[in-house]
Amino acid sequence: MTLPVARTRDEARLYLDLTACACGALDADWQHATGLQDGELVSVYDATCPGCGADREYAFGLPERETAGDYPHFGGDEPSQLIDAGRWMALADQLASALPEDPATAAQALHLARAAVDEVIKFVPAGATTVPAKAFWTPEGRAVRDAEPGRFQLDRLEIVRNTYQPT
Structure with a gap:
């Protein structure tokens, strides 16, 4: 399974801020780590919803090469795969x-x-x-x-x- 790529941490965090829990809560204290999924290195964000207590987790593919920039820096020249x-x-x-x-x-x-x-x-x-x-x-x-x-x-x-x- 191919995961959508989070081009930068700013883009991943914005996606998380825009994505509500099933209960409708938007706020969460996201923790970030890298991990392996199907043998691929991925970026993983997890949190417990303060509204309902549900565990939330999102995994994103990593970009082929990282780009740097001042905040807000959402990615290179390619369009987002996370936010339309x-x-x-x-x-x-x-x-x-x-x-x-x-x-x-x-x-x-x-x-x-x-x-x-x-x-x-x-x-x-x-x-x-x-x-x-x-x-x-x-x-x-x-x-x-x-x-x-x-x-x-x-x-x-x-x-x-x-x-x-x-x-």
Whole structure:
């Protein structure tokens, strides 16, 4: 079984933050380790849900080569295998629509929103002008696309990304 690759720890942690327990709780004290699964080295995150006490565990494949960068650093040039294009856009929308009053915190939120839009752009194939339908594999992601499909045109994505430039 091939596991989806977590390109970086930032991406894995964001995926975990977006993935609710069966009881609906989002918060968890995630512990990280590496391990073997079917003879392959994997990245494993586990936690006990504070809401219902359920044990939660997620295993991710490791990237062929690691990339480094300042926070938030979600990966290289390839698109995410964990978070679809619509969920990245929803995150950007959420962050940019409720900016805190504190300038430093607002700048950090805009920086993260910009990084999320950069992740959406990675789904646009070379030479294409829009994010393809296959880049929306979750119900949440498809709902974002279906609400306004034009938002996923490359030129519009670049304009949005550029407006999320912290001052």
